[in-house]
Amino acid sequence: MTYPDFAEALQARICADLEAERIAHTPLEHRDAEGRRRDEILEQHSVALGEALARAEALGEQRRQETEAAAGKIAELEARIATLQQTISKAETFGEQQRQQARAATQRADHLVAELVQMTGELVEMSKQAAEQTAALDELRAKLADGRSRP
Numbered sequence: 001m002t003y004p005d006f007a008e009a010l011q012a013r014i015c016a017d018l019e020a021e022r023i024a025h026t027p028l029e030h031r032d033a034e035g036r037r038r039d040e041i042l043e044q045h046s047v048a049l050g051e052a053l054a055r056a057e058a059l060g061e062q063r064r065q066e067t068e069a070a071a072g073k074i075a076e077l078e079a080r081i082a083t084l085q086q087t088i089s090k091a092e093t094f095g096e097q098q099r100q101q102a103r104a105a106t107q108r109a110d111h112l113v114a115e116l117v118q119m120t121g122e123l124v125e126m127s128k129q130a131a132e133q134t135a136a137l138d139e140l141r142a143k144l145a146d147g148r149s150r151p
Helices: 003-025 028-149
Strands: none
Touching (some): 003 028
């Protein structure tokens, strides 16, 4: 029931009560002439109260239905929230797995780079040794060729 409807019903009730009390305290001889008019007023107040009550009941039913609909929407939204929270949890778990896999892949790549650097160093060292051996062989060949050319 809205405040204007409630105020209207309350005002009609108060007026009807005041009129009924005034009639009850009016002597019988004064009531006959005015009694009919007052009875009509009371009847009108009674009708107005009945109408206000009917509107209040209809409004109460409408509010009850709106409340039930809102409760249904709330339940639906809570279910959606729960679903979204589960989805977020799964996404966070998946994201953490991806981070761990990326971290492991980075460590493997770092390890492979370190091995490559080590192997490159060894290859450079071997190339130096091969160059030195080639130079030594060239020197020996030159000496051998020089020794053969001398009788």
